[in-house]
Amino acid sequence: MQEATPAPRSAGGPQAPKTVSIRDVAKEAGVSHQTVSRVVNGHPKVKESTRARVLDVIAEMGYTPNRMARALAGGAVRSVTVLTSDTSLYGASATLKGIEEAARAADFAVGISVLDTGAAQQPADVAARVSRPGEAVLVIAFDAPGVQAWQALPVGFPAAAAVERPEDGSPGDRPQLWLDDRAAAAQATRYLLGLGHETVRYLAIPSSTTRVGRRTEGWRDALRAAGKPLPEPLDAGWSPRSGYLTARSLLADPSVTAVLCGNDDLALGVLRAAREAGRDVPGDLSVVGFDDAPHAAYAHPALTTVRLDFEGLGRGCFGLLHRLLEPDTAPALPLWAEPELIVRESSGPAPSRRDRPKG
Amino acid sequence: MQEATPAPRSAGGPQAPKTVSIRDVAKEAGVSHQTVSRVVNGHPKVKESTRARVLDVIAEMGYTPNRMARALAGGAVRSVTVLTSDTSLYGASATLKGIEEAARAADFAVGISVLDTGAAQQPADVAARVSRPGEAVLVIAFDAPGVQAWQALPVGFPAAAAVERPEDGSPGDRPQLWLDDRAAAAQATRYLLGLGHETVRYLAIPSSTTRVGRRTEGWRDALRAAGKPLPEPLDAGWSPRSGYLTARSLLADPSVTAVLCGNDDLALGVLRAAREAGRDVPGDLSVVGFDDAPHAAYAHPALTTVRLDFEGLGRGCFGLLHRLLEPDTAPALPLWAEPELIVRESSGPAPSRRDRPKG
DNA sequence: AGGGGTAGTGTGAACGGTAACATTTGCCCT
DNA sequence: AGGGCAAATGTTACCGTTCACACTACCCCT
Numbered sequence: 001m002q003e004a005t006p007a008p009r010s011a012g013g014p015q016a017p018k019t020v021s022i023r024d025v026a027k028e029a030g031v032s033h034q035t036v037s038r039v040v041n042g043h044p045k046v047k048e049s050t051r052a053r054v055l056d057v058i059a060e061m062g063y064t065p066n067r068m069a070r071a072l073a074g075g076a077v078r079s080v081t082v083l084t085s086d087t088s089l090y091g092a093s094a095t096l097k098g099i100e101e102a103a104r105a106a107d108f109a110v111g112i113s114v115l116d117t118g119a120a121q122q123p124a125d126v127a128a129r130v131s132r133p134g135e136a137v138l139v140i141a142f143d144a145p146g147v148q149a150w151q152a153l154p155v156g157f158p159a160a161a162a163v164e165r166p167e168d169g170s171p172g173d174r175p176q177l178w179l180d181d182r183a184a185a186a187q188a189t190r191y192l193l194g195l196g197h198e199t200v201r202y203l204a205i206p207s208s209t210t211r212v213g214r215r216t217e218g219w220r221d222a223l224r225a226a227g228k229p230l231p232e233p234l235d236a237g238w239s240p241r242s243g244y245l246t247a248r249s250l251l252a253d254p255s256v257t258a259v260l261c262g263n264d265d266l267a268l269g270v271l272r273a274a275r276e277a278g279r280d281v282p283g284d285l286s287v288v289g290f291d292d293a294p295h296a297a298y299a300h301p302a303l304t305t306v307r308l309d310f311e312g313l314g315r316g317c318f319g320l321l322h323r324l325l326e327p328d329t330a331p332a333l334p335l336w337a338e339p340e341l342i343v344r345e346s347s348g349p350a351p352s353r354r355d356r357p358k359g
Numbered sequence: 360m361q362e363a364t365p366a367p368r369s370a371g372g373p374q375a376p377k378t379v380s381i382r383d384v385a386k387e388a389g390v391s392h393q394t395v396s397r398v399v400n401g402h403p404k405v406k407e408s409t410r411a412r413v414l415d416v417i418a419e420m421g422y423t424p425n426r427m428a429r430a431l432a433g434g435a436v437r438s439v440t441v442l443t444s445d446t447s448l449y450g451a452s453a454t455l456k457g458i459e460e461a462a463r464a465a466d467f468a469v470g471i472s473v474l475d476t477g478a479a480q481q482p483a484d485v486a487a488r489v490s491r492p493g494e495a496v497l498v499i500a501f502d503a504p505g506v507q508a509w510q511a512l513p514v515g516f517p518a519a520a521a522v523e524r525p526e527d528g529s530p531g532d533r534p535q536l537w538l539d540d541r542a543a544a545a546q547a548t549r550y551l552l553g554l555g556h557e558t559v560r561y562l563a564i565p566s567s568t569t570r571v572g573r574r575t576e577g578w579r580d581a582l583r584a585a586g587k588p589l590p591e592p593l594d595a596g597w598s599p600r601s602g603y604l605t606a607r608s609l610l611a612d613p614s615v616t617a618v619l620c621g622n623d624d625l626a627l628g629v630l631r632a633a634r635e636a637g638r639d640v641p642g643d644l645s646v647v648g649f650d651d652a653p654h655a656a657y658a659h660p661a662l663t664t665v666r667l668d669f670e671g672l673g674r675g676c677f678g679l680l681h682r683l684l685e686p687d688t689a690p691a692l693p694l695w696a697e698p699e700l701i702v703r704e705s706s707g708p709a710p711s712r713r714d715r716p717k718g
Numbered sequence: 719a720g721g722g723g724t725a726g727t728g729t730g731a732a733c734g735g736t737a738a739c740a741t742t743t744g745c746c747c748t
Numbered sequence: 749a750g751g752g753c754a755a756a757t758g759t760t761a762c763c764g765t766t767c768a769c770a771c772t773a774c775c776c777c778t
Binding site: 380381392393396399400424425426428430431432433 | 733734735736737
């Protein structure tokens with residue numbers, strides 16, 4: 001732990017940084033400040049020669065529009081605040097990355113505000129996080145705090161969200177995007193069933209709403225469609241530790257041969273529990289994760305998982321918001337990848353009856 | 360991949376969101392707007408009864424100061440832009456988390472801007488990322504792009520940084536903080552040496568400067584001090600894959616019994632390479648990581664690593680900046696934890712000669 | 719020649735705050 | 749009683765931008 005001596009307070013020395021404003025440019029170019037504003041904002045009715053001259057002066061003087069003033073004056077905000085709960089989770093952080101990328105490309109500033117997990121999100125709280133009334137907001141609503149924040153946002157608000165599922169009743173047409181977790185979970189489950197497992201257990205991440213999560217639904221869908229027994233899903237948290245604790249009791253049951261996890265971290269915990277229980281993965285037990293976090297491929301055994309294009313989702317969300325804010329100039333919505341099952345080492349054929357450890 | 364129909368453009372309907380300004384509050388409370396401003400900013404010379412009344416009205420009307428206007432008017436900026444390169448790396452994201460936490464506590468808005476890795480950071484580029492001339496900046500400079508951005512920042516700029524190492528020559532007193540990586544690496548190395556290993560190999564993360572990294576230095580220090588052979592450090596990247604590839608050739612050498620890695624991700628890769636090479640960890644080979652990322656405890660075997668308090672570092676950096684910006688009101692610098700060696704399963708006594716696989 | 723559109727430009731007033739200075743009030747002192 | 753001072757409050761200007769509108773040319777039409 002070290003600290004350099006702080007630099008002396010900038011005492012507004014002889015050479016004040018001298019910010020160059022739109023009026024400075026105007027004077028230099030011999031036009032009114034409003035004309036400069038028009039040039040900067042690409043207004044069509046400016047004579048070509050004037051535009052060129054102004055642009056020259058701008059380049060020469062190194063003028064940059066002041067975002068604050070621009071926003072204050074009621075112009076385009078060009079700034080988004082991302083509301084998210086836990087950036088240490090892969091899904092959220094990858095989505096954020098996508099948003100930032102797209103926002104930067106569109107010359108938007110991006111702010112970030114982390115939601116307190118636990119505390120319910122009051123409309124007033126949420127509003128207070130936004131720098132300016134009317135400032136745009138992007139919510140990463142994969143968990144309960146996120147969804148609450150999203151719902152707490154006044155409807156007129158320029159905002160979009162990445163959600164786990166679209167809201168049920170209520171105004172169903174808010175600008176929001178989601179990945180098809182349900183189909184992805186169903187696909188993973190079918191894969192395991194196809195390997196000969198009699199059924200698949202599911203370790204659920206916390207649901208973002210009062211209803212059961214989409215991934216849980218997908219898992220159920222597949223089980224039902226295959227006419228397999230449908231056990232209770234197991235409620236877990238987000239962390240490896242949570243997966244470990246939940247799996248410890250589950251794996252005492254020798255009939256459990258396949259476990260689908262709500263995310264890769266849980267799967268990591270399950271892997272450890274399996275090791276401790278003396279269960280060979282994938283020999284005795286197949287474990288499948290979700291998300292394809294960066295470390296999933298380097299677990300032991302390497303995790304079979306479902307790759308989700310969170311970055312693409314983030315880009316999409318920003319695009320949605322952009323289109324909302326600037327319907328005429330915003331580019332078309334970018335595409336993102338479908339969920340994809342990545343088969344690695346942690347899953348395999350169901351153990352044949354005689355190999356299976358005796359109950 | 361799904362998309363809800365975008366909400367119709369908010370057409371400024373009958374009930375415009377009607378933002379409540381300082382003048383609205385003033386009128387309602389029967390005072391001048393300036394008095395409201397004074398109350399909001401905790402100016403001392405306001406009569407207690409007036410203050411109470413104004414505060415009541417503020418609460419009642421739900422007034423929130425407009426950040427933009429405040430900044431425009433030349434008040435305190437109360438906003439930081441964090442410059443970072445790769446948020447998917449644990450160190451950077453944890454530091455960001457700490458910054459955000461401290462910033463929120465101090466009622467600062469935080470913006471984020473991701474540096475292009477690869478491209479050199481030009482002063483102009485960096486300046487352009489900042490919303491307003493004079494806006495404060497916090498740089499997470501653990502890698503080369505970060506350091507370049509930090510160096511490209513004009514000296515007068517209100518900025519602070521979390522760095523791998525303090526800059527060498529140059530103005531050595533810029534506001535910056537760092538964790539004692541060097542001591543931490545030395546500690547880990549001593550620990551391994553104490554376990555009987557003849558020497559320790561080191562997989563280096565890329566250095567943030569032209570010089571060798573601090574962790575590398577610490578490792579060298581310990582080896583030298585113990586009079587042990589000092590092999591060349593191995594240059595790796597940041598990812599598990601990089602650790603895997605680097606370790607693959609290294610582990611062919613049976614005399615290698617202890618590997619220290621520049622981060623936990625590299626260690627994950629080494630673990631996999633060890634498995635493939637038929638090396639038992641920790642029996643034949645000890646592997647030690649760095650950072651104590653969340654998944655380190657759930658690797659197989661669980662990683663021995665050095666816990667670094669990145670969140671604390673982030674809080675500290677923000678505190679440094681805060682003190683710079685508001686010397687009179689900013690609280691004292693928060694403390695953060697010293698690096699700490701966390702011994703788990705991936706390290707153990709050096710194999711005795713006769714156990715060691717034959718070269 | 720006068721009327722009407724339109725391209726190009728300028729003017730003044732916001733936007734919501736803070737800073738600097740002006741003003742009012744109340745108290746103490748001589 | 750009047751001068752001096754400090755506390756409490758009000759007034760005005762300004763930050764850098766956009767918006768709404770006014771204005772000037774100029775062209776086209778009848």
